Amino acid sequence: MSASGARPGTPATSLRPRLALAATAIGVASFAASPDLRGALGAALGWLMLAVAQSDARRFVVPDALTASAFALGLVDASLADGGGFQAPALAAAVLYAVELVYRRLRGRAGLGLGDVKLAGVAGAWLGVALTPAAIELAALAALAAYFMRQARKRRALNGAARLPFATFLAPAIWLVWLLATRFPPP
Numbered sequence: 219m220s221a222s223g224a225r226p227g228t229p230a231t232s233l234r235p236r237l238a239l240a241a242t243a244i245g246v247a248s249f250a251a252s253p254d255l256r257g258a259l260g261a262a263l264g265w266l267m268l269a270v271a272q273s274d275a276r277r278f279v280v281p282d283a284l285t286a287s288a289f290a291l292g293l294v295d296a297s298l299a300d301g302g303g304f305q306a307p308a309l310a311a312a313v314l315y316a317v318e319l320v321y322r323r324l325r326g327r328a329g330l331g332l333g334d335v336k337l338a339g340v341a342g343a344w345l346g347v348a349l350t351p352a353a354i355e356l357a358a359l360a361a362l363a364a365y366f367m368r369q370a371r372k373r374r375a376l377n378g379a380a381r382l383p384f385a386t387f388l389a390p391a392i393w394l395v396w397l398l399a400t401r402f403p404p405p
Contacts, residue, residue: 237272241265244393251401259295260396263288263344267389270337274385280333285340292343310342310350311335327379334384341392345399353395357388 244264249257266288273279289307296306314335321329341350361382369376 237268240268244268247397251397256295256298256400259291259298260393260400262291263295263396264393266291267393270389271386274333274383274389278331278381278383280331280337280385282333282336285333285336288340289336289343292340296343296346306345306347306350307339307342309347310354311339314338314354330384334388337385337388337392341388341395344392344396349395349399353391354388356395357384357391360391361387 241264245261248260248264251257252260266284270280270284270288273281273284292307314330318328318330318335338350338354341353345353361384364387365380365382366376
């Protein structure tokens, strides 16, 4: 057994090298996009989003400590970039919460968790009003593609009641959109 209690060769131990590689790539890409404090903040965002994605994929849980940390760092980044503010995070969270309320009303069950809503606030803090929809759309398309591919691989029919860990897709999308916007800022 390893120090973590997992046996060598189990999914938990085979995932560690991939997570280490992903974390390294996040750091390198963030500093390549912005070789200063903003790059360090972006790397921290990427690492937090990696942890959020992993938690949501395993347990359908988005830890508040991770979203609160990412939100706080996002406000710092926004203040360095363009003065920041609370309008974008509040708007992003409100829109996703409204989607959840409408879905719950129409389907009679939850469609998004509050962790997903809080993560939308993180997107707003980091990306602003203009880019937050891009991250949400990228996440939604990636989640649907992953679901369709999984169902096809297992030769199963599509199921409208299937659960998807949305933050598993939204968290990396937030970092990726930040990275692209930082590396290739609009004119």
